[in-house]
Amino acid sequence: MPTDEVTALSWDVSVGETPLADGAALAEDWTYYDDIYIKCSYALNLTDALLRLRLPPDASLGAVIIARSSGTPLIMTSEVMEIRGGRQHVYLTLPADQITGTLTLEFQISVLGIGHAVESPFAPKRLGNTVFRVDRKIVLEGTAPRLPMLPVSFAEHGIAGAGSSLWWLRLTTRDLAASASAAIWLWLNADNPLISRMLEEPDSPESEAWLRFLQIDFMRQLLREALGSEELSLQTDYPEESLGYVLSSVVRLLGESLDQVQQRYSEDPGRVEAELQSKVGAK
The missing domain is CATH 2.60.40.2550 (Immunoglobulin-like)
Structure with a gap:
């Protein structure tokens, strides 16, 4: 027609x-x-x-x-x-x-x-x-800053003391070729009054501080997932926006060798996480 x-x-x-x-x-x-x-x-x-x-x-x-x-x-x-x-x-x-x-x-x-x-x-x-x-x-x-955030009631998911929890990094799959935006979700606890205020007033100074801390913790948890993966390889050319690409990118913030970063993390995880904080905070 x-x-x-x-x-x-x-x-x-x-x-x-x-x-x-x-x-x-x-x-x-x-x-x-x-x-x-x-x-x-x-x-x-x-x-x-x-x-x-x-x-x-x-x-x-x-x-x-x-x-x-x-x-x-x-x-x-x-x-x-x-x-x-x-x-x-x-x-x-x-x-x-x-x-x-x-x-x-x-x-x-x-x-x-x-x-x-x-x-x-x-x-x-x-x-x-x-x-x-x-x-x-x-x-x-996505604002705040491009984190795949979703408000969820932790009480409905059976988490004890749900009102005090803040967030939960949830991977729907560990298939490294899967789309990162579909695989990675950061669940925000809608039962927590601090999180509720952050969602309702995202531009307030308090919310901006929480979002900054959230970004750093998000990257820390991604690093933990990357270092714990038995299949991740920095020599593999993962598709852009895939889970493997995202996890590899986090590791590369700290070094060019996965084995090297894993070794340093096993010896002093706090120091490696502090280095990651400085990398994320500089962006």
Whole structure:
């Protein structure tokens, strides 16, 4: 279907409660606890569209939004909106804990019903055939500083004295070829009042201090994972943004040899962690 058939097509994307500028390709203020709300508006003359597609008048078309995130394997879709002509809207909400990396949004119009027998050999003949597609990409940028943070109730995970815990580095997989943004999650304890204030007021001096400490501790725990891995090798060329690439990068902050860093850590872990603090603090 010619693109000019679908008129007044527009995207409305909000990061949490903050609308993203029209056409913006970078969500600078997105954090790992902000849901994303999407509305796609469009207008279509259904009679003309069916005629162009050489479909009978009783055929039907539907519109849908499909979302994919580079950091997760999930594909999320809106409800299919049957097209009735005139201006319509399709909505989709993306939970923060299911998206990372680059977000690809795709608006599609597909065949919902064929109606009477289709005579033209050029008409779409199968339900679900896509007759119109347009997409938009948005790079998600986490603040504070690009840590894959997610508020979680530690009490719900059975941690004793949950109100006093701060955070938990959780690896969903130790496959070094896996996407780091899907493998690494830093769970923040939503039951802790200090963490709650940090999330509610991220720009306050107190929150900035906590976030700085969080960044250093995050790197310390990644170093521990790297040195404890039996499969990690600095001679392996891991794909960028993979778990292996991230863990190798942490080790390389302290030396070019994995064996050397492991040996120094076994002799004096506090000293090695202090060196790591100076490297992270200098960034």
